[in-house]
Amino acid sequence: MSRFTLRTAALATVFALGAFAAHAENPMVGGAAMFEDKNIVENAVNSKDHTTLVAAVKAAGLVETLSGAGPFTVFAPTNEAFEALPAGTVDTLLKPENKDQLTKVLTCHVVAANALSEAIGKMIADDGGNHPVKTVGGCVLSAKMDGDKITLTDETGGVATVTIADVKQSNGVIHVIDKVLLPKA
Numbered sequence: 001m002s003r004f005t006l007r008t009a010a011l012a013t014v015f016a017l018g019a020f021a022a023h024a025e026n027p028m029v030g031g032a033a034m035f036e037d038k039n040i041v042e043n044a045v046n047s048k049d050h051t052t053l054v055a056a057v058k059a060a061g062l063v064e065t066l067s068g069a070g071p072f073t074v075f076a077p078t079n080e081a082f083e084a085l086p087a088g089t090v091d092t093l094l095k096p097e098n099k100d101q102l103t104k105v106l107t108c109h110v111v112a113a114n115a116l117s118e119a120i121g122k123m124i125a126d127d128g129g130n131h132p133v134k135t136v137g138g139c140v141l142s143a144k145m146d147g148d149k150i151t152l153t154d155e156t157g158g159v160a161t162v163t164i165a166d167v168k169q170s171n172g173v174i175h176v177i178d179k180v181l182l183p184k185a
Contacts, residue, residue, distance in 0.1 A: 029043070052090060073114060075174075110136045111135055117162065149161050149162060
């Protein structure tokens with residue numbers, strides 16, 4: 001091989017690794033790659049850990065909204081988080097006659113901003129360890145730090161922990177959480 005060919009091959013390898021590194025920045029969620037150039041819904045449908053959330057978003061008629069320009073921060077409960085609710089809760093919420101209640105629960109997981117974990121951590125610190133977070137559903141969550149993890153306390157006193165932070169989307173960011181956030185009754 002000529003020196004030119006070797007150099008070209010080396011540059012191609014560097015560029016390929018650079019492209020891989022750019023995609024490697026976003027964590028995998030539910031066994032699926034999450035792409036910064038796809039929106040929240042386009043990425044969420046690929047996560048095997050979020051099939052209940054996706055079904056709920058569809059049932060509530062929020063697909064178009066969460067596919068929109070945003071920006072949105074979505075605290076995305078896993079299937080296990082939904083399974084931890086009292087028996088029958090999810091089935092009841094998914095019934096057409098309960099669409100308003102389902103929408104309220106889901107929109108208590110959405111903030112109209114692009115809030116990465118570093119910014120949330122700074123807001124928590126600036127507010128003395130407890131930062132109020134107003135959601136698009138009108139809920140007020142309490143963001144705190146537990147070691148190096150962000151926690152969110154809902155209006156019923158339930159506490160969710162961010163288990164995967166900063167999953168960047170074209171229209172915002174997803175933070176995976178381990179509990180469903182509930183509005184006050």
